[in-house]
Amino acid sequence: MTSRSESLQTSPYLTCIRPGDPSPIVYAIDEAKPTTPEVTPGPQGGFGVIGLERTVEWHSDVRALHALQDAAAAPVDRRLLIERFGAEIVTDLVDRRWLQPPDQLCVDYLLTTAQIEVTAHCNWGCQFCPVSLHRKPAATMPMPLFREIIEKIAVYDTIRYVTFHFYNEPTLDPHFDERLDVLREHDLRLKLFTNGSKLGPERTAALHHSGVLDLLLVNLPALREDEFHSLTGARTYAASLRNVEAAVELGLPVKIAVNGQGPNLERRVAELRVRFGPLGVDVNPTLLSDRAGEVGGSYHQAVRVDGPLRGCSWPVNHAHFSVTGEMFICCNDYHQRETFGCVTSGSVHEIMTSPRAVLVRRRVFGVAEAPEDYLCRRCHDQLLDFPLRQFRPLATFPVNTRDRADNDD
Numbered sequence: 001m002t003s004r005s006e007s008l009q010t011s012p013y014l015t016c017i018r019p020g021d022p023s024p025i026v027y028a029i030d031e032a033k034p035t036t037p038e039v040t041p042g043p044q045g046g047f048g049v050i051g052l053e054r055t056v057e058w059h060s061d062v063r064a065l066h067a068l069q070d071a072a073a074a075p076v077d078r079r080l081l082i083e084r085f086g087a088e089i090v091t092d093l094v095d096r097r098w099l100q101p102p103d104q105l106c107v108d109y110l111l112t113t114a115q116i117e118v119t120a121h122c123n124w125g126c127q128f129c130p131v132s133l134h135r136k137p138a139a140t141m142p143m144p145l146f147r148e149i150i151e152k153i154a155v156y157d158t159i160r161y162v163t164f165h166f167y168n169e170p171t172l173d174p175h176f177d178e179r180l181d182v183l184r185e186h187d188l189r190l191k192l193f194t195n196g197s198k199l200g201p202e203r204t205a206a207l208h209h210s211g212v213l214d215l216l217l218v219n220l221p222a223l224r225e226d227e228f229h230s231l232t233g234a235r236t237y238a239a240s241l242r243n244v245e246a247a248v249e250l251g252l253p254v255k256i257a258v259n260g261q262g263p264n265l266e267r268r269v270a271e272l273r274v275r276f277g278p279l280g281v282d283v284n285p286t287l288l289s290d291r292a293g294e295v296g297g298s299y300h301q302a303v304r305v306d307g308p309l310r311g312c313s314w315p316v317n318h319a320h321f322s323v324t325g326e327m328f329i330c331c332n333d334y335h336q337r338e339t340f341g342c343v344t345s346g347s348v349h350e351i352m353t354s355p356r357a358v359l360v361r362r363r364v365f366g367v368a369e370a371p372e373d374y375l376c377r378r379c380h381d382q383l384l385d386f387p388l389r390q391f392r393p394l395a396t397f398p399v400n401t402r403d404r405a406d407n408d409d
Contacts, residue, residue: 006077006078006079007075007076007077007078007101007102008071008075008076008078008081008090008094008099008100008101008102009071009072009074009075009076009099009100009101009102009105009367010068010069010071010072010098010099010100010393010394010395011051011097011098011099011100011105011108012072012105012106012311012365012366012367012391012393012394012395013051013052013106013108013311013316013365013391013393014049014050014051014068014098014393014394015049015050015051015391015392015393015397016047016048016049016050016065016068016394016399017039017047017048017049017050017056017399018047018048018399019041019044019045019046019047019048020041021039022036022039023036023037023039023050024389024392024397025037025050025389025390025391025392026387026388026389026390027054027390028388029112029113029313029317029318029388029390030112030113030160030161030317030318032215034388037050037054037055037056038055038056039056040056045060045061045062046058046059046060046061046062047059047062047064047065047399049098052108052109052110052316053110057096061089063085063086063089064085064089064092064093064098065399066085067081067084067085067089067090067093067099068093068098068099068394069394069398069399070084071099072393072394072395072398073308073395075102078090081099102367105362105365105367106358106361106362106365106367107353107358109315109316109317109352109353109361110158110316110317111153111156111158111159111317111318111319111348111352112158112159112160112317112318113159113160113161113162113163113191113317113318113319114149114153114159114162114163114318114319114321115162115163115165115166115318115319115320115321115331116141116146116149116162116163116164116166116321117141117164117165117166117168117320117321117322117323118140118141118146118164118168118170118173118175118176118179118323119138119139119140119141119164119168119169119170119172119173119323120136120137120138120139120140120166120168120322120323121135121136121137121138121139121168121169121172122135122167122168122169122172122195123169123172123195123197123198123234123236124169124195124197124232124233124234124236125232125233125234126219126221126231126232126233126259127230127231127232127233127260127295127297127299128221128231128259128260128261128288128295128299129167129259129291129295130167130291130294130295130334131167132233132295133294133295133296134294134334134335136167139323139324140173140174140175140323141175141323141324141325143175143178143179145324145325145343145344146175146179146182147182148325148343148344149321149325149343150162150182150183150186150188151186152343152347152348153188153319153348154186154187154188155348156348159188159319160189160214161188161189161190161191161214161215162183162188162189162190162191163190163191163192163193164179164190164192164193165192165193165194166320166322166331167334169194169195169197169198170192170193170194171194171197171198171199171203172198176203176206177202177206180206180207180210180212181210183210183212184210184211184212188212189212189213189214190210190212190213190214191214191215191217192207192213192215192216192217193217193219194216194217194218194219195218195219195220195232195234195236195240196218196219196220196236196239196240196241196243196244196247197234197236197239197240197243198239198243199216199218199240199243199244199246199247200239200243201246204243204246204247204250204252205250207247207252208250208251208252213252213253214253215253215255216247216252216253216254216255217254217255217256217257218240218244218254218255218256218257219257219259220240220241220244220256220257220258220272221258221259221260221268222258222260222268222271222272223268223271223272223275224268224271225237227264227268228240231259231260244256244276244281245279248276248279248280248281254281255281255282255283255284256272256276256281256282256283256284257284257285257286258272258283258284258285258286259285259286260285261288261298261299262298265285266285269283269284269285287388288301289301289332289380290303290378290380291332291334292332292333292334292375292376292378292379293378294332294334301380303377303378303379303380303382303383304377304378305376305377305378305379305382305383306377307366308366308367308369308370308395308396309363309364309365309366309370309374309376309377309382310365310366310382310384310393310396310397311364311365311366311389311391311392311393311396312330312364312365312376312379312381312382312390312391313390313391314329314330314331314332314364314381315329315330315357315360315361315364316361316391317390318330318331319348319352320333321343322336322339324342325342325343325344326339326341326342326343327339327340327341327342327343327348327351327352327357328340329360329364329375330375332375332379332381333375337375338360338375339356340354340356340357340359340360341354341356341357363376364376365391365393366393366395366396384396384397
């Protein structure tokens with residue numbers, strides 16, 4: 001019987017490409033606009049690997065790709081890999097960490113954002129949001145806890161920005177201005193998601209003077225007041241429009257996200273562009289999501305993924321903190337069921353590499369079997385044709401091996 005220490009498996013974080021192929025993945029969550037890794041011409045007959053660093057690393061020997069494919073779905077005895085592909089190739093793949101001992105899979109992570117639930121309530125109840133169905137009790141993150149989170153994430157120079165949202169309205173936060181001061185102290189940027197209803201003169205002035213604002217992204221689903229009320233359940237139409245226009249006039253970087261679906265979405269986007277386009281504001285529809293099945297009715301996507309899951313960037317690249325400091329899997333976990341540690345119990349690194357956190361990532365990447373009722377089985381990010389996929393593990397997205405038979409002879 002093969003022991004775990006004698007086995008090797010391909011890291012599920014790897015996306016492989018052949019020379020001349022376009023990038024099969026795209027980065028859109030933490031980028032100003034969707035981008036792909038730069039794919040320069042590779043070595044003749046070789047292949048490229050895109051890992052956590054989001055760059056292509058080329059390998060000149062296609063037999064190494066075949067070794068990775070053999071070990072993608074399950075551990076393989078190291079001796080068998082050496083017999084088939086040679087000790088030099090196997091040792092090289094281990095040194096690159098493309099082949100790993102099974103117990104090391106999904107330990108690595110690379111944080112690019114930190115999403116902090118500074119408040120746990122919202123003054124809207126949008127049709128396309130779980131708040132309209134399961135409103136949570138109002139809660140606010142204490143400043144000492146917020147400061148502890150910021151101090152612990154500030155050590156990561158890979159974090160591009162922080163957010164204050166999680167199905168809430170951050171501008172309802174009584175500590176809003178203080179939190180901006182803490183971000184400025186630690187040289188962290190803020191991407192503020194808001195419905196604009198409470199984005200009054202004091203808030204916009206604080207954002208302007210803080211110098212930490214990276215982007216003000218406003219949820220504004222319709223220009224017509226009757227549609228606005230129907231979609232949001234709110235009576236803040238005049239205030240929201242007024243506050244957005246004031247933020248633009250002050251010079252804040254504003255974009256508008258138009259949520260929703262159906263035949264009226266295109267028209268609503270067009271009407272908002274007529275109103276805000278001349279002000280220099282980008283207005284774009286958002287990608288439909290039922291939040292892993294939390295939103296029903298016409299928004300329900302009826303996603304069901306059986307078998308091993310297929311990888312996702314959320315638990316690898318993004319740190320999520322609840323209003324009480326619990327770290328959890330991703331933005332689609334509305335009820336925060338998949339938690340793996342409180343930030344007060346240790347460093348972010350200790351929590352992100354804890355057995356509970358590693359198990360989350362192993363399930364998400366298909367290394368460990370996810371429970372039948374697992375959140376990700378209902379999420380469109382797991383679909384094979386999801387357009388914003390950031391990982392394509394070899395176990396579920398095999399690379400064309402058109403020349404394998406020739407090389408194996």
